[in-house]
Amino acid sequence: MAETQQEQDQEIIIVKNLEHAYGDAKAVEGITFSVKKGEIFSFLGPNGAGKSTAINVLITLLALQKGEASVAGFDVTRDPQKVRESIGIVFQDITLDRDMTVWEILEFHGKLYSMPHAERRARIEELLTLVQLEAKRNVRTKHLSGGMKRRLEIARGLMTRPKVLFLDEPTIGLDPQTRMRMWDYIKDVNKTGTTIFLTTHYMDEADQLSDRISIIDHGKIIITGTNWELKNTLGQDLIYLETSNNPFAITSLTGLSFVKNIEQKSKGFLVIINDDGTKVLPVIMDRLRDADITISTVNLKKPSMDDVFIHYTGKEIRDEPVGKASILSLRPGGN
Amino acid sequence: MNRWGRRQYSPSVPGVIRMNYGFLNIYWRDMIRFVRFRTMLISSLLQPALWLAFFGIAMSSSFDQLMAGVPVPPGVHAVGYLTFMAAGIIAMTTLFTSLFGGMIILFDKNWGLMREIMASPMPRDHVIIGIGLSGTTKSFIQALIIMFFGIAIGAGFFVGYNPVQITLSIFGILLFVGVFALGFLFLSAGIAVSMETPEGMQGVMTLMTMPIFFASNALYPIDAFPEALRVISTYNPMTLLINGIRYFAIGPDFLALGEHYMYTSTDILLSFAGLLVFAVIMYAFARWRFNKAVVT
Numbered sequence: 270m271a272e273t274q275q276e277q278d279q280e281i282i283i284v285k286n287l288e289h290a291y292g293d294a295k296a297v298e299g300i301t302f303s304v305k306k307g308e309i310f311s312f313l314g315p316n317g318a319g320k321s322t323a324i325n326v327l328i329t330l331l332a333l334q335k336g337e338a339s340v341a342g343f344d345v346t347r348d349p350q351k352v353r354e355s356i357g358i359v360f361q362d363i364t365l366d367r368d369m370t371v372w373e374i375l376e377f378h379g380k381l382y383s384m385p386h387a388e389r390r391a392r393i394e395e396l397l398t399l400v401q402l403e404a405k406r407n408v409r410t411k412h413l414s415g416g417m418k419r420r421l422e423i424a425r426g427l428m429t430r431p432k433v434l435f436l437d438e439p440t441i442g443l444d445p446q447t448r449m450r451m452w453d454y455i456k457d458v459n460k461t462g463t464t465i466f467l468t469t470h471y472m473d474e475a476d477q478l479s480d481r482i483s484i485i486d487h488g489k490i491i492i493t494g495t496n497w498e499l500k501n502t503l504g505q506d507l508i509y510l511e512t513s514n515n516p517f518a519i520t521s522l523t524g525l526s527f528v529k530n531i532e533q534k535s536k537g538f539l540v541i542i543n544d545d546g547t548k549v550l551p552v553i554m555d556r557l558r559d560a561d562i563t564i565s566t567v568n569l570k571k572p573s574m575d576d577v578f579i580h581y582t583g584k585e586i587r588d589e590p591v592g593k594a595s596i597l598s599l600r601p602g603g604n
Numbered sequence: 605m606n607r608w609g610r611r612q613y614s615p616s617v618p619g620v621i622r623m624n625y626g627f628l629n630i631y632w633r634d635m636i637r638f639v640r641f642r643t644m645l646i647s648s649l650l651q652p653a654l655w656l657a658f659f660g661i662a663m664s665s666s667f668d669q670l671m672a673g674v675p676v677p678p679g680v681h682a683v684g685y686l687t688f689m690a691a692g693i694i695a696m697t698t699l700f701t702s703l704f705g706g707m708i709i710l711f712d713k714n715w716g717l718m719r720e721i722m723a724s725p726m727p728r729d730h731v732i733i734g735i736g737l738s739g740t741t742k743s744f745i746q747a748l749i750i751m752f753f754g755i756a757i758g759a760g761f762f763v764g765y766n767p768v769q770i771t772l773s774i775f776g777i778l779l780f781v782g783v784f785a786l787g788f789l790f791l792s793a794g795i796a797v798s799m800e801t802p803e804g805m806q807g808v809m810t811l812m813t814m815p816i817f818f819a820s821n822a823l824y825p826i827d828a829f830p831e832a833l834r835v836i837s838t839y840n841p842m843t844l845l846i847n848g849i850r851y852f853a854i855g856p857d858f859l860a861l862g863e864h865y866m867y868t869s870t871d872i873l874l875s876f877a878g879l880l881v882f883a884v885i886m887y888a889f890a891r892w893r894f895n896k897a898v899v900t
Contacts, residue, residue: 325900328723332898353725366716368640369633377717380629381724425720 281306281433281464282327287336289322296322298488299336304433304466305481309459312468313475313574314485315582320468321361323485324437327466328358341432354382357431357463359422361438367411371402371421374410375428382429389428396424400454416447423454433464440474452478476574486582500572503580506546511537511566512557521560522553537566546571626726630734631741633717634708638742648742652697652750656757660686660693663823667861674862681858683760688860690754690761691849692822694781695842697750698743699816702785703809705739706792710805713797718899728894732793732887739789740782747781748774751853761853773852780848783879784841790886794893816842825863841882844875 282304289297297319304310312320325331327340329349338345341355365374372393379389397403400420410418419439426434439455440448455478459465469475475482476496483493492499512518519531519538527544542549546569557564638645664685676682709731712718721731751774755761762770792809799805819833820826820842826834837843850858851867858865 321900330719330723330898330900350725353723358720358723360719362715364715364717364719366633366637366712368637373633373636377629377633378720378724380632381626381721381726383626383725 279306280304281341282310282466283337283339284323284327285337287323287326287333287338289319289326289331289334295488297326300485300488300490302483302490302493304464306464307459307462308480309455309465309467309478311475311479311482312466312485313470313472313482313578314468315470318470318486318582319488320470320485321437322488324435324466324468327352328356328435329353354429355432357426357429357434359419359426359434359436359439361441361468363418363422365410365418365421368409370407370409371397371413372406374421375425378425378428384429392428392430396427399427399457400424414447415443416450419443419447419451420454423451423458427458427463431463433466434458436465436467438469439467440469440471448474472574472578484578484581491581496574499577500574503541503572503576506542506544506549507570507572508540508542508546508550508553509534509537509566509568509570510540510553510557510564513563513565517560518557518562521556521562525553525556527552626730627734627737629726630721630731631737634735634738635741637708638738648701649746649749651700652693652746653753655693655696656686656690656750656754656759660689660754660759661757663689671862676859677864680864681763681855683854683858683860684758685861686754686758687760687854688850689823690750690759691846691853692820693754694747694750694777694849695784695820695822695845696817697746698781698785698845699788699813699842701743701746702739702788703792703813705742705785705789706735706794706796707802707805709735709793709796710799710802713899714801722897722899728897729891732790732890732894735793736786736789736887739792740785743781743785744778747778751777763854776852777849780845780852780876780879783876783883784845787841787879787883787886790883790890794886794890797890797897798893816840821846825861827863839878841879844878844882847875848872848879 280303282302284303285301286299287297287301288295288299300319300323312318312323314320322331326333327338327345329345329352333346340352343351343355345352369377375393375396376389379392384392394403397406400423402417402421402424405413405417410421413421423434423436423439426436436455440451443451452474455465455467465478467475467478479496481493481495482499484491484499492502494502510518515533515538519533522528522540523531527542527549528540529543530541532539532541540553550567550569554564554567667685671685709718712721722728751761762773765773795808796805799808819837820840821837822842826837826843829837847867850865851872856867856869
């Protein structure tokens with residue numbers, strides 16, 4: 270390979286043309302991506318998109334079938350043992366023993382990774398403080414709340430100071446307050462240098478947490494970028510207008526430099542612009558007023574991750590043909 | 605500087621002596637559960653005692669009455685039914701405990717720690733060994749309790765032995781119990797890691813306990829069995845175990861239920877060798893199942 274050592278250091282997860290099938294059913298159909306050292310990277314996709322399959326190959330729970338994958342510089346097929354030593358995992362479902370205490374869960378994990386006694390004990394104390402479970406150390410996990418269980422699992426994932434922490438749907442089933450707390454923990458962990466690989470089907474989670482996001486659906490990566498880049502692919506801002514003469518209004522706006530596209534809606538139309546909407550909106554209004562068109566409704570909206578997600582994965586319930594064209598919509602009162 | 609330093613914990617750093625005692629961790633964790641599940645703990649200890657108390661006493665009173673008229677050849681040590689079947693109860697309890705000892709793996713697979721374990725660097729056979737050791741410990745505790753309880757209600761174990769002989773005999777019994785338990789624990793672990801539901805596992809186990817228990821010399825002699833059944837029963841690990849227990853607890857030469865039992869040292873060594881072979885095969889089976897297992 271022509272890559273320099275430094276470049277290899279930069280990319281802590283490298284996946285090339287990864288394919289995985291369960292029998293005839295293809296779960297992952299040739300994905301290629303890389304995760305940079307120190308970033309929070311998200312797989313955003315609907316249920317059944319292939320996120321968990323991909324993550325299971327990376328954490329060596331599923332054997333790689335086709336393609337290449339390396340984590341922390343180790344090939345998942347040739348060096349699974351080294352990969353395992355370099356990563357921490359928080360699984361999608363709670364994987365705690367109900368009848369072990371918080372302390373025992375961490376002790377067990379440390380021993381599982383052959384951590385020396387003194388280091389293990391010290392680490393447990395640090396992590397209990399980090400996730401604020403010191404007071405619960407001797408409580409059996411069945412008596413913990415959902416958020417506490419998740420925090421404990423994150424602490425467990427961090428026991429061995431992993432280079433990469435895998436989080437598979439980390440806030441599934443948690444209440445909004447707890448989710449935000451979890452995000453803070455995840456950001457804190459990331460600040461200390463741990464690369465984070467996250468899968469989620471929550472748009473806001475990917476948006477809030479990630480440095481970069483890959484939208485994945487039907488086993489394929491559809492697009493990768495920062496949240497801002499993804500939003501920009503839809504056009505920067507959206508302006509919805511209802512006027513006294515929609516066709517004429519559309520004609521008079523078409524061709525303006527900042528107008529990227531115009532979509533007709535039932536009562537009005539949607540102008541997709543490639544500039545800052547707050548500055549462009551007065552220009553549009555002046556222009557329509559000059560053309561003697563009366564504006565009855567105006568709505569300005571920045572695209573949310575929801576719009577991006579829906580745009581790329583479709584509105585349809587899974588397994589139905591996905592139409593992409595009619596999806597961009599502006600919901601009054603949306604964020 | 606951050607809160608927990610940037611140093612990467614890497615067990616593979618050269619110079620760090622890396623002996624893997626992972627099985628001890630599995631053992632530790634399984635024993636925590638054993639002690640903590642009060643109902644399971646108590647019922648597993650109470651159940652064999654109840655067998656002895658009810659089945660043992662009931663059967664022995666009728667059998668001993670039936671056998672009362674049978675002449676005992678001179679010089680032969682005749683034992684009552686309670687003494688005879690107490691050895692069978694030790695074996696039965698070991699069988700049940702061991703066959704269900706792997707259940708934890710199934711629970712872990714569905715709701716617990718198995719994914720964490722499978723994704724860790726610990727070799728998978730440590731799970732098998734750990735479960736084997738904790739299950740064996742449980743069986744030792746049970747076997748000792750049955751022995752003491754059995755003697756307390758009148759089973760003629762270690763009659764005429766001096767303390768050294770008693771100690772050696774108990775050691776011998778535990779050796780047999782241990783190897784037998786390991787065999788069935790490995791079998792149980794191998795099945796558990798291949799199954800999807802506890803109900804399915806329960807079904808398989810129930811199906812297996814029946815022939816293993818009844819095609820053995822636990823409750824009655826097997827000499828009068830039809831030929832095919834007698835052969836099966838002779839090589840049944842359950843029978844091999846009971847041979848050992850009776851040899852150490854009662855002696856090499858005794859009369860029970862009108863049958864004259866004589867064990868030579870060779871018989872006992874062969875029985876033990878049979879159990880060893882059984883345990884090794886079961887270990888291979890469990891390893892094979894674990895290496896094939898995909899837990900996601």
